Amino acid sequence: MSFWEKDPDPPARHIKPSLARKAKIRKLLAPVVQDLWQRVCEIGMLTREHPRGRRFHQFGKGSFVSFPPGTIYGEHAICIGEDTMIGPWVSISAGMMPGQELLSDRVVAIGDRCMIGRGSHIVGHFGIEIGNDVITGPYVYITDQNHGYEDVEKPIWKQAPKDSGVHIGNGCWLGTNCVILPGTFIGDNVVVAASAVVSGEVPSYCVVAGAPAKIVKRYIEGEGWKKVPADT
Helix, strand or coil: CCHHHHCCCHHHHHHHHHHHHHHHHHHHHHHHHHHHHHHHHHHHCECCCCCCHHHCCEECCCCEECCCCCCEECHHHEEECCCCEECCCCEEEECCCCCCCCCCCCCEEECCCCEECCCCEEEECCCEEECCCCEECCCCEEECEECCCCCCCCCHHHCCCEECCEEECCCCEECCCCEECCCCEECCCCEECCCCEECCEECCCEEEECCCCEEEEEEECCCEEEECCCCC
C-alpha cells in the first residue's frame, strides 16, 4: 500500500484545525484591537490644548486634526478656525521645509466649521485662504505654487517656482480627488466635481467639472439652477 493510500489527504487534518484556531482567535481579539485603535485615535487627536496645537498661529476652539495626521509643518503660519475637522492623513504645510522663514505669518488659513477629507493636501507657500463652511472629499489637492519649466536646459526641479495665491469662498464643496491650482479664485457656494482640475476665476453659485474645469451649472436669480451648454 502506498503512502497516499494510507493517508489520502494528509494536509487537510492540519489545515482545518489551524483555520479554526485562527478564526476563534480573530473573533476574540478583533473587538479588542478595534477598540484599542479607536482609543489611540482619540488620544492622538491634535487640538488647541495639545502642545503641538499651540505651535499654530491660530487653532480655533472645537477644532481638531485627526489621528494619524499627514505631514504638517510651518505651523506658525497656519490658521485653523473654530469647529473645523481635519481628517486623518491630511497634510498641511506652509513653506518648503520645516523651520523656513516665511514672508507672512498667515500662509494657510482654514475657516470655521470646515471639514477637510482624508488624505487631502494643502500645500502653501504664498497664501491659501479657505472660507467658512467648506467641505472637501478625500484626497483633494490645493496648492499656490507651480514648478517653473521654461528653461529647457535645466531640470524642472532646479528652476524657480511660481507662486500665486488661492482663495476658496464660503460654503464650497470640493469633490474627491479634485485639484485646485495656483492663482485660483473660487466664489461662494461652488461645487467642484470629483477629479476636476481648477484654475482661474470661478464665480459664486455654480458647479464646475472636468479637466480643465468648466462651469456646467449655475444659479440664476429668479430662475434657479440652470445647465450651461458645453460649448460656452
